[in-house]
Amino acid sequence: xxxxxxxxxxxxxxxxxxxxxxxxxxxxxxxxxxxxxxxxxxxxxxxxxxxxxxxxxxxxxxxxxxxxxxxxxxxxxxxxxxxxxxxxxxxxxxxxxxxxxxxxxxxxxxxxxxxxxxxxxxxxxxxxxxxxxxxxxxxxxxxxxxxxxxxxxxxxxxxxxxxxxxxxxxxxxxxxxxxxxxxxxxxxxxxxxxxxxxxxxxxxxxxxxxxxxxxxxxxxxxxxxxxxxxxxxxxxxxxxxxxxxxxxxxxxxxxxxxxxxxxxxxxxxxxxxxxxxxxxxxxxxxxxxxxxxxxxxxxxxxxxxxxxxxxxxxxxxxxxxxxxxxxxxxxxxxxxxxxxxxxxxxxxxxxxxxxxxxxxxxxxxxxxxxxxxxxxxxxxxxxxxxxxxxxxxxxxxxxxxxxxxxxxxxxxxxxxxxxxxxxxxxxxxxxxxxxxxxxxx
Numbered sequence: 001x002x003x004x005x006x007x008x009x010x011x012x013x014x015x016x017x018x019x020x021x022x023x024x025x026x027x028x029x030x031x032x033x034x035x036x037x038x039x040x041x042x043x044x045x046x047x048x049x050x051x052x053x054x055x056x057x058x059x060x061x062x063x064x065x066x067x068x069x070x071x072x073x074x075x076x077x078x079x080x081x082x083x084x085x086x087x088x089x090x091x092x093x094x095x096x097x098x099x100x101x102x103x104x105x106x107x108x109x110x111x112x113x114x115x116x117x118x119x120x121x122x123x124x125x126x127x128x129x130x131x132x133x134x135x136x137x138x139x140x141x142x143x144x145x146x147x148x149x150x151x152x153x154x155x156x157x158x159x160x161x162x163x164x165x166x167x168x169x170x171x172x173x174x175x176x177x178x179x180x181x182x183x184x185x186x187x188x189x190x191x192x193x194x195x196x197x198x199x200x201x202x203x204x205x206x207x208x209x210x211x212x213x214x215x216x217x218x219x220x221x222x223x224x225x226x227x228x229x230x231x232x233x234x235x236x237x238x239x240x241x242x243x244x245x246x247x248x249x250x251x252x253x254x255x256x257x258x259x260x261x262x263x264x265x266x267x268x269x270x271x272x273x274x275x276x277x278x279x280x281x282x283x284x285x286x287x288x289x290x291x292x293x294x295x296x297x298x299x300x301x302x303x304x305x306x307x308x309x310x311x312x313x314x315x316x317x318x319x320x321x322x323x324x325x326x327x328x329x330x331x332x333x334x335x336x337x338x339x340x341x342x343x344x345x346x347x348x349x350x351x352x353x354x355x356x357x358x359x360x361x362x363x364x365x366x367x368x369x370x371x372x373x374x375x376x377x378x379x380x381x382x383x384x385x386x387x388x389x390x391x392x393x394x395x396x397x398x399x400x401x402x403x404x405x406x407x408x409x410x411x412x413x414x415x416x417x418x419x420x421x422x423x424x425x426x427x428x429x430x431x432x433x434x435x436x437x438x439x440x441x
Contacts, residue, residue, distance in 0.1 A: 035158060037294035039112045044337060049110070053338040056331045059222030060376075061342025064326040066225070067373045068101070068119055068343075069350055069357060076125050076315075083132025088252050089313055094354035095249035096312025100305040102347030104317060108301060109340035114291045116298075117282070117323035117340050118305065121316045123273045123414035127266070128315065131412075135262050137313070142256035143266035144310035150271045151316070152303025160275050160299040164283060167424055168438065170388045172284045174397035175419045176321055177384035178404035179281060183322070184381050187374035194367030200231040201371045221330060224375050228368050240363040249354040254313040269412040274302050274318040277416040281321030288383045289328035289336070293319075322373070325380035392434040396427025 044052075073094065080090040097120040104118035131140060154160055164172075191198040204227035208220040232238055279298050286293040298319050305317035327339045350357050388397040400423025408415045428435060 035156065036297050036300070040292065041113055044110045044113050049338060049341060052335040053342075054331070054335065055222060056219040057335055057339040058342050059219055059225060060327055060329055060331070060339040061346065063221060063225055063372060063376050064117065064323055064339070064343040065346040065350065067326060067369065067376070068323065068347070069098075072119070072122055072125075075122065076120075079125055079129045079132070082129060083137070085132075085137060088250065089137065089254065091246065091249050091355045092252035092312050093314045095251055095351045096309045096314030097317070098347045098351035098354060099312070100309050100314075100317045102344040102351060104301050104305050105340050105344035105347065108294075108297070109337045109344065112294060112297075113334070113337050114286065114293065115289075115324060115327040115336040115340040116286075116293060117319065117327050117343060118301070118317055119320045119323045120309070120314065121270065121273050121278050121318050122320070123277060123416070124270050124315050124318075127269055127273075127412045127414070131262070131265055135259075135265070136257065138254055138257040139259050139262035140266065141254045141310055141313050142258040143262045143270065144314070144316065145256050145307060146258070146263055147267045147270035147274070147316055148303050148306030148310055150267060150303070151274055151306055152300060154271070154275060155296055155299030155303050158296055160279070161296040163276070164280065164295050167280075167420060168393045168396065168427065168434075169284065169287065170391065170393040170397045171400050171420060171423045171427060172280055173288065173384045174388035174400040174423065175277075175404050175416050176281050176284050177381070177388050178401045178419060179321060179416060180325070180377055180381050180384055181405065183374045183377040185374075186370040190367035190370035190374070194237075194365055196235045197228065197231045197237060197365050198367045198371040201228045201368070201375065203227075205375050219330060221376050224372060228372050232364055232368050237365045237368075238363055239365075240359065246355045247353065248356075249352060251312050253311060256310070265412065269414075270316050272417055273414050274306065274316045275299055276420065277414050278318035278320050280420070281416070282319030282324050284384075284387075285321045285324045285380055286328070288380070288387055289324075290333045291328070291336070321380075322377065326373075326376045329376050329379050392438070393427050393431055395431055396423045399423040399426045 076093065076097070077090055080093060085093070101118045101120065105116065108116040108118070128140060187198070187202065191202055201224045205220050205224045208215045208218060208223045279295075279302060283293050283295055283298065302316070302318045309315065309317050323343075327343060328336050331339070388394075388401065400419040402419075403422050404416050404419030406415060408418045410418060
C-alpha cells in the first residue's frame, strides 16, 4: 500500500538523516593502521637484485662494512676489554652483532626494496663501559634481554611510529647533523695527522668528483677506497698483530642474571637509545634520501634481533644513521637496496670470521678509516643541515643541534636523545605557529 505524500517525505528525511549519521560516523573512525607497514612493491628476487646491482652500489656496501668493522669494532673491543671480558666473550659479541646486522639488513632490504641497513647501538656500547666496572657480565646480558623485549613490546603497540610522526623532521635532522658533523671534521683531522694515507684519499675523491667523465668510469667513493688501500700498503702502515688468534668465531652463551640494579641502570637507556636515537637517525637519513622507511617494522626488528644478540652476549641491534648514509651516498634511489644487500652479505661473512677479520681491520691506520668514512658521509651532511634549518622549526632545530653536539649525558642516556627532548620542548613552547600550521596541513 503506497504511503501518503507527508509520510513519504518523512521517510525520505529519516533515510537522509540516517545516511548522514552513517557517513559521519565512518569518517570519524579512521581505519586502524596495520602494525607492520606494507611494502610498496613486490619483494626483490635474485633476478632483480642482479639486474639492479652495479659497481657504485657494491662499493657503497663494501665501504659500509669497512666502516662498521673498524672504528665501531675498536670501541666495542675497548669497552669489552675494560670490562674484563674474555677473548671468547668478545669474539662472540662480534659474531652476534654482525650476524644480526647482516640477516636483518638482507631480509628487510629485499622485502621493502629499500636500503634498510642494521647495525648495533654504539651509544649503548659506550654506556656499558661504566656499568661493566660494577656489574657482572651476566647481569649486563640480562639487561640486554629485557631491553630487547621492551623494544619489541613498544614496537608491537605502534607507539614508536606515533612518537616519530609527532616530532618535526627539522628537529630530528638537526640531531643527525650534530652526530654527522664529526665525520666531516674527521677528514681534516686525519689528513693533518696522517697525510701519507689520508691525503691521497681526499685528492682522488676531488679528482673523480670534479671530472665527470672519470667519475662515470670509476665512482668517487670506490676510487677513494682503492686509493686508501694503495696508500696504506705503499706507506707500510698495515700493522698486523703477529700473535695471531682464532680464525672462526665460536658463539658463547652467557646465562643471564636478572637483577634490579642492572635493569634500572641499563634497560631504559638501551631501549631509548635504540628506538628513538639510533632508529630515529636511520629513519631521518633514509627519508632525506627519498625513501619511505617502515618505522614500526624497524622497532619490531630491532627488538627481535636485540634478543638474538643477547644470546651471543652482544649489545642491542638497531638501525643507524651512518650505516644508511653510506648505503645511500650515491647512485639511483631504486637501486640503493642492492648496496644494503652487499653490506648484509659481507656482515654475515664477517660474523663467521669475526676474530680474523677484526684483527685485519684493526691493523689499518685510523686515518684510513676516518678519511674514508668522512668522505662517504659528505652527501648526507649538507642534506641534514638543509632539512634542519631551511624552513620551519629552526629554533627547535638549533636547540637540538647545540644540546646534541655538547655531549650532554643524563641518566646514562645519549646526548642525541636529550637534544631531541629539549629541542622539541623549546619548539612547542616558542614556535607555536609552526606547529599549528603543520597540524593544519
